[in-house]
Amino acid sequence: MKLLIGDKNYSSWSMRPWVLLKHFGIPFDEVCIELFEAGARAAILEHSPSGRVPCLVGDDGLSVWDSLAIAETLAERFPQHAMWPRDAAQRAEARSISAEMHSGFGDLRSNMWMNIRASFAGKGATPSALADIARVDAIWSSCIERHGGPFLFGEFGIADAMYAPVVMRFNTWQPALSDTAAAYARRVTQQPAVRAWIEDAQRETHVIPVYEIPE
Structure with missing residues (x-):
């Protein structure tokens, strides 16, 4: 492939x-x-x-x-x-939160875009972006508390991959997160496949200026 x-x-x-x-x-x-x-x-x-x-x-x-x-x-x-959870109820929930990530959180996307090499701590924190972040935090915290972690439905799967770019955004923009969500973001960042992506991104030299300077 x-x-x-x-x-x-x-x-x-x-x-x-x-x-x-x-x-x-x-x-x-x-x-x-x-x-x-x-x-x-x-x-x-x-x-x-x-x-x-x-x-x-x-x-x-x-x-x-x-x-x-x-x-x-x-x-x-x-x-x-087991990219999706084997359990039917968990699978339905995983699909739902993945679709929510796929179709929503427009204000977070617009105000805190992905730029792994950058550090924009404290910027982009509009009320609408913070509302999106609060919803992401609630999703992560609920899944981890109910399913036991370390990832959203136990082992790393599609739902975690769908939210991995959000973790990258949070690493760059540094919004406040609950302890549970912050710990989850750290685990995703250290997951070997995610780590490999980050290392490749850091070696890239191509620059897209519009994604380099927050207003």
């Missing part, structure tokens, strides 16, 4: 399937495209009809785009891995 991604420093959507594949030891070839450069969109459109990353191209040549669609496809193709 081949996974088309954007810059690891900035591309939050790309991070999710990459981390899943790495965590579960599923072989794939990585194609990284520097975003916002000439030819980037054309290169993406060769595989992804949406013109966006990530896009997974299977051995059969079929493309799957969008991070949550890719995660569902991987769970279907590799059922030996």
Whole structure:
């Protein structure tokens, strides 16, 4: 398989399937495209009809785009891995909070974007962004308290991968979190596949100016 991604420093959507594949030891070839450069969109459109990353191209040549669609496809193709919880009730909850992350939290995204190499501590804390953060904190805390941790449903899975870019945002912008949520963010940051993504991002040299200077 081949996974088309954007810059690891900035591309939050790309991070999710990459981390899943790495965590579960599923072989794939990585194609990284520097975003916002000439030819980037054309290169993406060769595989992804949406013109966006990530896009997974299977051995059969079929493309799957969008991070949550890719995660569902991987769970279907590799059922030996518990990417979703085996328990039906937990699986329904994991899908729900993953979809909530996928479709929501627009104010958090707009005000605290992903830039792993940067430090914007204390910035971006608009009332709407803080409301989104409070909801994320509540989700993490509830899941960990009810399911026992160390990750949202015990072992690392799709739900954790969906929220991994939020952890990267929190590392950069440093909003206040509850003790439970802060400890979870530290565990995600140290998870080997996440750590590998961070290290790759730190080695990148491509810069997207609009994501470098908060207002």
